[in-house]
Every structure is written in C-alpha cells, then in structure tokens.
Amino acid sequence: MLDNTDLFHDEDRLFLGNIFGKSEGPIRQHFEKRLAELGINQTTALSILDIESRTLTGILDGTQKRLDFLALLKFAHFLNLSPEHVVSLLFKKLQTGFKDELEEYKVREFIVNNFDLNTLHKIGFLDSTTDFKHINERLISYFGYKSIFEYESEKFDSALSSSTKRKPKDKLTKNFWLKSARKNASKINNYFEYDRGKLFEYIPKLRWHSMNEEKGLYQAIRDLFKLGVTVIFEPYIDGMYVRGATFAVNDKPAIALTNYTNYYPSLWFALMHEIHHVLYDWELIQLESYHVSGALDLFSKEEVDADDFARSCLVPIEMMKDVVPYIGNSTFVREFAKANYIHPSIIYIFYCWDNQDKDKKVWGRFNEFIPNVSKAISALNGNPWQKRRSIKEITQQRQEEVFNGL
Known part of the structure; x- marks a missing residue:
C-alpha cells in the first residue's frame, strides 16, 4: 500500500x-x-x-x-x-x-492589487499590513462602502481600471488620495450656488488673506464656500505627485489642496492654480468629473496657463521687478509685502523658483523666510489618516467647524 x-x-x-x-x-x-x-x-x-x-x-x-x-x-x-x-x-x-473562502481570497487579492499597504500603514491609516480582516474593515468603514469592490467603481486613471494586476505604488497612492478627497468633498453640503462672476471679483481679496498665516486660508475657504466653491485640505502622501485637484460635485466646483512642498506660500499658489481651472476649464471638468494637477500634465498648456494665472494674481511681474533688487533686505521685503497685501514668503518663494537653476544656494539663503504649512492647516480638521474615523464623520466635523454659520 x-x-x-x-x-x-x-x-x-x-x-x-x-x-x-x-x-x-x-x-x-x-x-x-x-x-x-x-x-x-x-x-x-x-x-x-x-x-x-x-x-x-x-x-x-x-x-x-x-x-x-x-x-x-x-x-x-x-x-x-x-x-x-x-x-x-x-x-x-x-x-x-467553498464560496465563502473564495470570496475572502478575492477580497485579499483586490486589496493588495489596489492599495499600497506599506504606505497606508506608514501614514497611520492602517494598524497592520497583514491583518486583512482589519484592513478590509478599515477601508470599508473609511469610505462608507458595503463592499471593498465598490472602490473600483470610482476611477481616476484608465491604467487603474483593472483589479487583476498590481499597479505601480505611486499610482495606487495617488488613486487613494484622489478618491478620499472627492469622497470628502462630496459629503459636504454646499448650499450656495456657484457664481463665476463673483468668484472673479473675489480673487484680489485672496491675496490679502495670505497675510494671516494662522487663519487666512481658513477664512478664504469660508469665503469661497459662499461662492459655491468647496475647498478642503487632504494631507500629502509621500510617493505621489499631486499638487492639487478640482472636482465636479453636484454641479459645483470642489478643490482639494495638499502640502506637496510643505511650504506655506505653495498652498496659496495651488489654490490660485485650481481656481484658474474652475474659471476656465469648468466645462471639461464637469464632463470628466475631475482635474488633477500632477506630473503627467505639468507642462501642458492648461497647466502653464494656470501657473501663470496663479502667479499674476499673487505677485504680478511688475511688482516682482520692484522688489527683486532689495530681496536681500528682509525689512524692505516685509514692508513691501505688507503695502501690497501679500505674505512676504510668497515673494521669497517666487524668487527662489526663478533663480534656483543659476543659484544653487538660493533656497538655503531664504528658507528662514518661508514658513511651513503647520499653522495654516491647524484650523482645517487635522490629519484624517491618523484618526479612526470615517469620511462621513470627518466631513461632519468639517461642516461644523469650517462651513457652518455661513
């Protein structure tokens, strides 16, 4: 035998x-x-x-x-x-x-093919990269799904449409951030009508709000809300290239900002950049439901136009010419910025961008005058990745703390 x-x-x-x-x-x-x-x-x-x-x-x-x-x-x-x-x-x-066992396997396979678990663990979103019961429950709870497979129905990139093949880590992270941002924005009830004309009229005031490092962005977001434009902040995740995004939510614009560079003035530049897309690319955004400002289209005409618009709104060329000769005099720059209703760091960061190729030490010389985003975002609902709350709970808090009473 x-x-x-x-x-x-x-x-x-x-x-x-x-x-x-x-x-x-x-x-x-x-x-x-x-x-x-x-x-x-x-x-x-x-x-x-x-x-x-x-x-x-x-x-x-x-x-x-x-x-x-x-x-x-x-x-x-x-x-x-x-x-x-x-x-x-x-x-x-x-x-x-063995239907139940196969379904459990399909869930695990879907998760590893659509999420970078190590990154989600690193940012504090997950407690484990191997406990798939916890991972599945966390993702479903956060997004408000009945099944994790609903994640696939919200596509941002045709290259991400198949769940049967592992995608590059940066695309997995980018897709997670975008879906989270759009879901967050869609849960906020903006009861104001979008008014393009009034948005145009309001733009000069945005620069003035930048002067208040702690509450300026918070107040600008509240003002934009009353114009029918919802703005939220979603923390940046290492490894992805997203400078910002604009979504069509209930036929109204919604903007997601992130701290890609972690510089305070970059938040204002990104906000102005996305506002350009709202003003000039809104029909296309409505058709496609979103626009992402990222690496693939960095040098496209639309992105160059949006960058030029953002810069001209914050520090016009003629204004920059007036201050550049005195850029080494911090007192002059500070008073010049105050007189022109702009935070001085915005002047410094534009100067650094313009001169970084010919002066390798320019960022080091002026870095002390360019604050990070910590003060600006402290009033914007904290870090959603490190709190075991759902998008529904996060947006309820946003609605109460940022948008209610308007």
Missing part, C-alpha cells in the same frame, strides 16, 4: 483538502458507476488503486487534508477520466462548496 506521502506544502493541502462533496456528487457518481461496470466492490477497488481505505474515503467525502497526488492520478485512470477532467470537476465543486 502507498502511504500518504507529504508531497506538497500545507497551502496545497488546505486548498484541496475539502473540495470533494460530502454527499452524492460527480466524483462519487463516477466512482460508483465504475464499480458497477467492473462488477467489483470497494475493497477490490482499493487493491487495484493500491491506496488505503481512509484515503479513498477522504477523497469521496471531502475530508482528506493530506492528498497524495499520485493517488489522485491513479484514481483518474481508474475512473477512465483524464486527470484534467477530474481536476475540472474539483474546481467546479470548489466554486460552489
């Missing part, structure tokens, strides 16, 4: 251990039909197959956890069936008898 030689890994045993039916089914029917054709009983069949009774019983009843594949091959020959046909019968049984 052949013993049950351990030819395969535990995973293979678990996979095939219980795939045969415990009641009448194709495998048992073929076996009993074959006994009748040969006019033999089960004991004789065991001798022919040279396998133990418990092995055969395990195969027929689906209780054999350690399967000798040589015994399975003999069994296929005994039934006068090809090994391929026997395997196909096993897979058919697997799909019906």
Whole structure:
C-alpha cells in the first residue's frame, strides 16, 4: 500500500483538502458507476488503486487534508477520466462548496492589487499590513462602502481600471488620495450656488488673506464656500505627485489642496492654480468629473496657463521687478509685502523658483523666510489618516467647524 506521502506544502493541502462533496456528487457518481461496470466492490477497488481505505474515503467525502497526488492520478485512470477532467470537476465543486473562502481570497487579492499597504500603514491609516480582516474593515468603514469592490467603481486613471494586476505604488497612492478627497468633498453640503462672476471679483481679496498665516486660508475657504466653491485640505502622501485637484460635485466646483512642498506660500499658489481651472476649464471638468494637477500634465498648456494665472494674481511681474533688487533686505521685503497685501514668503518663494537653476544656494539663503504649512492647516480638521474615523464623520466635523454659520 502507498502511504500518504507529504508531497506538497500545507497551502496545497488546505486548498484541496475539502473540495470533494460530502454527499452524492460527480466524483462519487463516477466512482460508483465504475464499480458497477467492473462488477467489483470497494475493497477490490482499493487493491487495484493500491491506496488505503481512509484515503479513498477522504477523497469521496471531502475530508482528506493530506492528498497524495499520485493517488489522485491513479484514481483518474481508474475512473477512465483524464486527470484534467477530474481536476475540472474539483474546481467546479470548489466554486460552489467553498464560496465563502473564495470570496475572502478575492477580497485579499483586490486589496493588495489596489492599495499600497506599506504606505497606508506608514501614514497611520492602517494598524497592520497583514491583518486583512482589519484592513478590509478599515477601508470599508473609511469610505462608507458595503463592499471593498465598490472602490473600483470610482476611477481616476484608465491604467487603474483593472483589479487583476498590481499597479505601480505611486499610482495606487495617488488613486487613494484622489478618491478620499472627492469622497470628502462630496459629503459636504454646499448650499450656495456657484457664481463665476463673483468668484472673479473675489480673487484680489485672496491675496490679502495670505497675510494671516494662522487663519487666512481658513477664512478664504469660508469665503469661497459662499461662492459655491468647496475647498478642503487632504494631507500629502509621500510617493505621489499631486499638487492639487478640482472636482465636479453636484454641479459645483470642489478643490482639494495638499502640502506637496510643505511650504506655506505653495498652498496659496495651488489654490490660485485650481481656481484658474474652475474659471476656465469648468466645462471639461464637469464632463470628466475631475482635474488633477500632477506630473503627467505639468507642462501642458492648461497647466502653464494656470501657473501663470496663479502667479499674476499673487505677485504680478511688475511688482516682482520692484522688489527683486532689495530681496536681500528682509525689512524692505516685509514692508513691501505688507503695502501690497501679500505674505512676504510668497515673494521669497517666487524668487527662489526663478533663480534656483543659476543659484544653487538660493533656497538655503531664504528658507528662514518661508514658513511651513503647520499653522495654516491647524484650523482645517487635522490629519484624517491618523484618526479612526470615517469620511462621513470627518466631513461632519468639517461642516461644523469650517462651513457652518455661513
């Protein structure tokens, strides 16, 4: 008699251990039909197959956890069936008898193909990269899904439309950020009508708000809300290239800002950049439902135009010409910025951008005059990744703390 030689890994045993039916089914029917054709009983069949009774019983009843594949091959020959046909019968049984286990596997496969778990763990969104029950529950809870597969229905990139292939990590992270941002924006009830004309009129006031490092952006966001434009802040995630995004939410513009460079003036530049898209690309955004300012289209005409618009609104060329000769005099720059209703860091960052190719030390010389975003975003609902709350709960807080009372 052949013993049950351990030819395969535990995973293979678990996979095939219980795939045969415990009641009448194709495998048992073929076996009993074959006994009748040969006019033999089960004991004789065991001798022919040279396998133990418990092995055969395990195969027929689906209780054999350690399967000798040589015994399975003999069994296929005994039934006068090809090994391929026997395997196909096993897979058919697997799909019906082990539906729950297969669904759990599909969830795990979907998750690893659509999320960069290490990054989500690093930013504090996940507690573990291996506890898939926790991961699935966290993602479903955060987005408000009934099933994780709903994530695929919200596409931003055609290259991300298939869940059967692992995508580049940066695209996974970008897609997560975009879906989170749009979902957050869509949950905010902006009850004001979007007024393009009034948005044009308001733009000069935006520069003035930049002077208040702690509350200026907060107040600008409240003002824009009353013009039908919802603005939210979503923390930047390392590894993605997103400078900002504009969405069409209930036929109104919604802008998501992020701290791509972590510089305070960059937030204002990004806001003005996205406002340009609202003003001049709104029909296209409505058609496609979103616009992302990122690496792929950095040098497109639309992006160049948006950058030029943002710069001209913040520090027009003539104003920049007046201050550049005195850029090394911090007192002059500070007073000049105050007189022109602009935060001085915006002048400094434009100067650094303009001169970084010919002066490698320019950022180091003026870095002390360019604050980070911490003060500006402190009033904007904190970091959603590190709190175990859903988007619904986060946006409820946003609505209460930022937009209510308008």
